[in-house]
Amino acid sequence: MNILLIGNPNVGKSAIFSHLTGVSVTTSNYPGTTVQFTKGSLTYQGQEYEVIDIPGTYQLTPEAEAEKVAASMISEGDILVNVVDATNLERNLNLTLQLMEFGKPMVLVLNMWDDAQHKGIEIDQELLAALLEIPVLTTNGLTGEGLNQLPSVCLSAQPVSVPKLLPQQRWSKIGSIISSVQNLSHRQHTFAERLQDFSIHPWFGPPLALFILYWAFKIVISSGEMLTNFTTNLFDRVYAPFILALSKILGGEGLLHALLLGDINGTSIDYEGAMGVLTTGVFVTLGIVLPYIVLFYLVFGFLEDLGYLPRVAIILDRLLHKVGLHGYSVIPMFLACGCNVPGVLAIRNLESRRERFITAVMTCTTIPCMAQTSLIVKAVGAQGGIFVLLLFVTLFTVWISMGMLLKQLVEGTTPTLLMEVPPYRMPNLTIQIKKLWLRVKCFLKEAIPYVLGGIALINLLHVSGVISWLGHLFSPLVKGVFGLPEQTVAALIIGIVRKDAAVALLEPLGLAGVQMVTAVVVLTLYFPCIATFTVLLKELGLKDTAKAVAIMFAVTLTAGGGLNLLSKLYNPWVIIAVEFILVIILALCIQLFFSARQADHIDRSFTQ
Amino acid sequence: MQKSKLPLSALKKEETGVVVFVQGGESMRRRLEALGIRLGAKIKKKSKLFGLGPVIVSVGNAEIAVGYGMVTRIFVEVDRK
Numbered sequence: 095m096n097i098l099l100i101g102n103p104n105v106g107k108s109a110i111f112s113h114l115t116g117v118s119v120t121t122s123n124y125p126g127t128t129v130q131f132t133k134g135s136l137t138y139q140g141q142e143y144e145v146i147d148i149p150g151t152y153q154l155t156p157e158a159e160a161e162k163v164a165a166s167m168i169s170e171g172d173i174l175v176n177v178v179d180a181t182n183l184e185r186n187l188n189l190t191l192q193l194m195e196f197g198k199p200m201v202l203v204l205n206m207w208d209d210a211q212h213k214g215i216e217i218d219q220e221l222l223a224a225l226l227e228i229p230v231l232t233t234n235g236l237t238g239e240g241l242n243q244l245p246s247v248c249l250s251a252q253p254v255s256v257p258k259l260l261p262q263q264r265w266s267k268i269g270s271i272i273s274s275v276q277n278l279s280h281r282q283h284t285f286a287e288r289l290q291d292f293s294i295h296p297w298f299g300p301p302l303a304l305f306i307l308y309w310a311f312k313i314v315i316s317s318g319e320m321l322t323n324f325t326t327n328l329f330d331r332v333y334a335p336f337i338l339a340l341s342k343i344l345g346g347e348g349l350l351h352a353l354l355l356g357d358i359n360g361t362s363i364d365y366e367g368a369m370g371v372l373t374t375g376v377f378v379t380l381g382i383v384l385p386y387i388v389l390f391y392l393v394f395g396f397l398e399d400l401g402y403l404p405r406v407a408i409i410l411d412r413l414l415h416k417v418g419l420h421g422y423s424v425i426p427m428f429l430a431c432g433c434n435v436p437g438v439l440a441i442r443n444l445e446s447r448r449e450r451f452i453t454a455v456m457t458c459t460t461i462p463c464m465a466q467t468s469l470i471v472k473a474v475g476a477q478g479g480i481f482v483l484l485l486f487v488t489l490f491t492v493w494i495s496m497g498m499l500l501k502q503l504v505e506g507t508t509p510t511l512l513m514e515v516p517p518y519r520m521p522n523l524t525i526q527i528k529k530l531w532l533r534v535k536c537f538l539k540e541a542i543p544y545v546l547g548g549i550a551l552i553n554l555l556h557v558s559g560v561i562s563w564l565g566h567l568f569s570p571l572v573k574g575v576f577g578l579p580e581q582t583v584a585a586l587i588i589g590i591v592r593k594d595a596a597v598a599l600l601e602p603l604g605l606a607g608v609q610m611v612t613a614v615v616v617l618t619l620y621f622p623c624i625a626t627f628t629v630l631l632k633e634l635g636l637k638d639t640a641k642a643v644a645i646m647f648a649v650t651l652t653a654g655g656g657l658n659l660l661s662k663l664y665n666p667w668v669i670i671a672v673e674f675i676l677v678i679i680l681a682l683c684i685q686l687f688f689s690a691r692q693a694d695h696i697d698r699s700f701t702q
Numbered sequence: 703m704q705k706s707k708l709p710l711s712a713l714k715k716e717e718t719g720v721v722v723f724v725q726g727g728e729s730m731r732r733r734l735e736a737l738g739i740r741l742g743a744k745i746k747k748k749s750k751l752f753g754l755g756p757v758i759v760s761v762g763n764a765e766i767a768v769g770y771g772m773v774t775r776i777f778v779e780v781d782r783k
Contacts, residue, residue: 152736155729181763185738213763261732265740290765294758296751408767412755420769421756511756511769512733 096144097136097248098168100193101177102186103150104516106205106235110177111147112525113238138245154192168193173248174200180210180217183276187268195258199251200228207232214279222275228254236522286518294515299409310397314389315468321385329381334363337373353553366598375549378595379542386464390432391533399521404513411511417497418504420511423453430457432464434626435540436533438633448506452497454634455642458622459649460493465594470614473601477610484666485611491673492619492653495680502688541625548591548624561587575651577658578613579603589617590624608661612654620650710757710768710776713747719778721745726775738762745778
């Protein structure tokens with residue numbers, strides 16, 4: 095027996111889901127699609143019920159994939175629970191009436207009941223139940239108020255039978271229901287609402303967004319440093335004796351020793367440089383990356399549930415249109431700042447193939463993950479803050495230049511932004527923790543096996559001498575085009591497994607200023623880490639991934655070579671200025687060459 | 703007082719109008735309808751970001767960001783002196 099939770103986005107469905115179900119929550123894909131749903135279980139009077147949280151949807155037309163999936167899941171469901179935002183009853187009823195046509199037992203949950211009362215919205219609950227002929231409950235999802243009755247009401251619900259309506263008839267029925275059950279009274283604007291207007295204000299919104307995002311990253315990086323210091327200590331004290339003992343058992347040398355433990359001597363362990371599966375592999379994933387992932391998604395989840403992220407999407411919509419995307423692509427790109435793997439996974443939610451391709455390529459080429467960012471700030475920052483600025487300006491230059499070109503070259507359309515601006519709501523701690531756990535679990539499952547496998551592979555290549563051979567092979571390129579020493583090749587190859595470990599390997603090479611920036615830029619751009627590459631392959635398919643890789647190599651050659659040429663200018667400020675000028679020149683060139691095609695694109699996006 | 707038909711983009715800030723015409727395909731109309739932007743709905747322009755940025759409108763109790771591509775294709779009737 096299963097219970098489905100269905101409703102519009104932002105109605106507090108996941109809060110209700112979280113209250114009903116226990117800890118064993120799983121996210122899975124609907125067979126044959128990329129649409130994800132969350133599943134949990136509810137025990138009521140000794141019976142266990144499966145509770146499924148269907149992705150939020152406004153309607154059930156068979157056009158969008160997510161809506162198609164929702165519709166087919168609903169027809170397999172036993173009991174439908176339609177969660178409705180009581181402050182937006184009219185619009186929500188559109189989905190309610192569509193759901194009733196499935197003829198299943200159904201319960202209507204008027205969520206955010208408190209909010210509605212504060213906003214001066216009165217709804218006659220009993221009359222609504224009588225008009226719709228289904229049970230109606232009022233709840234407050236965040237506090238869990240009113241949810242105790244939900245299981246018993248669900249189980250006693252009877253199948254509904256209503257005739258199928260045309261959209262026109264549906265809206266007129268909604269109109270008549272609303273006019274008899276809802277009563278609005280006037281009231282003052284609340285503080286939260288003023289803040290809401292302020293954060294998407296054309297003048298104040300963008301600086302506020304910069305301020306918030308800057309501090310979000312600052313907090314993650316500095317608390318990440320503390321946390322990784324702690325984990326490093328822990329590894330030194332607890333894990334090192336075990337590894338050293340194992341090293342003795344293995345005799346201190348040999349293939350197995352090199353593979354598992356890597357390059358360690360009898361007394362101390364350089365976890366980042368040893369390159370063994372059990373040393374670097376375990377340490378980097380659990381000791382460095384995991385703390386940053388946890389912290390990043392803690393902050394990200396907070397901003398998400400607060401309702402701030404959609405506002406960032408709205409503020410950046412205009413900028414993203416310049417690169418062939420719209421505001422919503424901010425979400426995968428932002429997620430990728432934590433770890434590229436969930437970032438690339440999130441491109442599924444984008445509507446068109448063009449958007450998905452552009453977002454995926456831009457994300458895994460130019461966006462460093464959190465662990466990498468923190469090591470970059472440390473390694474490049476040691477040369478002076480201006481070089482950190484130069485690095486991120488360069489990455490942004492690459493990001494926007496690449497996007498402007500991809501916009502012209504990738505066929506297809508980008509739909510117009512159309513999204514609800516949810517009101518600010520205080521995030522709930524339990525839900526936050528559950529969400530964080532789901533995300534961390536995804537990282538552990540998707541990323542760790544590839545990192546460990548990758549390290550083992552690189553170790554084999556190292557032992558068999560392939561790496562030094564590759565070093566010689568690529569040294570003309572690395573020396574001649576990028577102006578970097580031959581040893582960087584080894585770091586670049588390790589970058590395929592973990593970019594952060596590779597940044598750490600660049601440190602002892604003694605690169606100066608701009609050279610260090612060039613090395614990190616090349617390392618970031620040239621290829622995604624193995625875990626990201628695997629998801630990319632899964633999401634885009636073989637052909638598009640091949641295209642993406644070709645683009646990455648071209649971009650790396652241009653950016654790395656260009657930066658090497660610019661390094662002759664010595665002053666990093668001058669380089670930054672030149673980069674800005676180059677972007678403007680590129681934009682003008684594109685305008686000149688592609689203006690005819692652009693007009694055609696806009697036309698097509700209108701007919702969407 | 704005189705009624706005039708304008709695209710959403712020509713509405714002033716805080717001005718309220720009634721949706722009278724949506725120029726676009728079936729799928730675009732459905733997307734807008736599901737968010738409450740349908741013929742006869744009262745719509746208020748809250749603010750607008752720079753240039754061709756999205757416009758924020760309020761419909762019922764919800765606020766919706768509408769990308770510029772759609773803003774010029776939603777027509778509303780307003781009372782103007």
